[in-house]
Structures are given as C-alpha cells and as structure tokens.
Amino acid sequence: MEQIDQREMLTLEHYLKEYGQQAEIFAGQLELLENGRMEALAAIEALQGLLQSGDGTVLLQIGGGASMRAQVLEPEKVLVNIGADVIVERSNKEAVEFLQDRVTEMAASEKKVAETLDRLRTQMNEIARRIEQGYQQAVQAERAAQPSSAPSDQDA
DSSP: OOOOOHHHHHHHHHHHHHHHHHHHHHHHHHHHHHHHHHHHHHHHHHHHHHHHHSSOEEEEEEETTEEEEEEOSOTTEEEEEEETTEEEEEEHHHHHHHHHHHHHHHHHHHHHHHHHHHHHHHHHHHHHHHHHHHHHHHHHHHHHHSOOOSOOGGGO
16 A cells, blocks of 8 residues: 555545536536536427417416516417527427527437436545545654553553
C-alpha cells in the first residue's frame, strides 16, 4: 500500500470538491431535461386529445392553482417555439411530430448526461476511497509513533 503525503491529500480533497460541484451541475441539467421531456410529452398528449375530443374544450390553467374551461377555436393550428424565442405556426400533426423529435433529442441528451454523471461519481468514489486510505494510514502512523500505554511487568 503506497503512502499518501499531505500534499496529495489536499489535492485529492480539492478534486473531490470540484467533482462534487460538477456532479451537482450535471444533476441539475438532468432534471431540466427530464422536466422538458415530460412537458413535451404532456403537450403531445394534449394536442392529440384536442383533435379527438371534437368540441375543442380544454382546461386552461390561469395560475395560482385556478383553471377554467376554454374552447379552442382552431385546434388544427398550433404555435410552436422552435428555439431562440422564434415561434412558428404549424398544423397539429406537424407540431406533434416536432415535439416527438424534441422528446427523442432530450432523451438522448439525458442518456449522455447520465453517463457523464455516472463516470464522475465513479471518479468521486475512487478519490474518496483514496482519501479514506490516506486518513487510515495517518492514524496508524500516529498510533505507531505514540509510546505504548500497556502495563509493564513491574506494575503487577
């Protein structure tokens, strides 16, 4: 077992802290992607349901936990944000296809971020194991340096 010096311990602790911060960022990105994917799936379901319902009545959330029934005048026309605050009008079917593509992209991004997060956590575990090993070595070295407090034969 290789002895760990103080400088290496400090470096390892620094890396562990940095990796922890990176892991938080990746976990946040993962959560944002998941929320975006769930929103897109809900929008797809709503758009498909709107065409099937026939009367065009939807439940409109107006904020503060309040909702009201509203009638969609043109359920076939959908305004879609395609990015960078650019909004275009699409048919219901085209909007659903666009959202399905977005869901696929977000799922692929989620997978990549999750893999990166897993690799980062593996590295963090290895660093933590190495730090723990260093602390155990330091404690053992300190115990070995202390004089023995066992009773001698003369005390008996």
